[in-house]
Amino acid sequence: MAKKLLLSWSSGKDSAWSLHLLRQKGDYEIAGLLTTLNSAFDRVAMHSTRRAVLEVQAEAAGLPLITVPLPCPCSNADYEEIMLGVCARVIAQGVQAVAFGDLFLEDIRAYREKQLQGTELEPVFPLWQLPTDELAREMIRGGLKAKLVCVDPKKLAPDFAGREFDEQLLADLPAGVDPCGENGEFHTCVYAGPMFDREISVVTGERVERDGFWFCDIMLAEATSAK
Secondary structure (H helix, E strand, C coil): CCEEEEEECCCCHHHHHHHHHHHHHCCEEEEEEEEEEECCCCEECCCCCEHHHHHHHHHHHCCCEEEEEECCCCCHHHHHHHHHHHHHHHHHCCCCEEECCCCCCHHHHHHHHHHHCCCCCEEECCCCCCCHHHHHHHHHHCCCEEEEEEECCCCCCHHHCCCECCHHHHHHCCCCCCCCCCCCCEEEEEEECCCCCCCCCEEEEEEEEECCEEEEEEEEHHHHHCC
């Protein structure tokens, strides 16, 4: 019997593509999407994805969404205590593994593995060490559609925020910027792809600078048309 697995869901392309690959391989029973939210804004940290968009992503993926509110600000100690509680709850529900969309940062992987030690949860890394230039193009060719929602202006011009994650974007990235943004150059919000049963209709909102990063708001199209 396949192990029950939760996927750490950021709303971005790497977690979305992890879902696609996990389903293709069929080694795990995917039990849901696990997302932490900044409780002050009810959005995904760094990606700044609205809860409403998250909920529609989960619906399109056909999976339950498990949200974990985090205080703002949230110390590392608070985060670890909260997540230990989450681990205990999901283990009680029969979950045996957690998957992450990390690509090549060894320190991040080591941290996740350390946090799961002693919890009985198996860490899974579906995208680990896949060449990011090939991976980015595989995602695009495979039908994944996403918009850049957060940009580090020390590495990319602010006007990259809100752009489509496509071949033109890859061609425009400055030298040294990872094609998947794994070094924190950018974060994305996915609205279509083989992991969803439909394309989510979204629109881009205002672009703002906050805490040293540039963000572009992404909203559901029906939410804006209802105003």
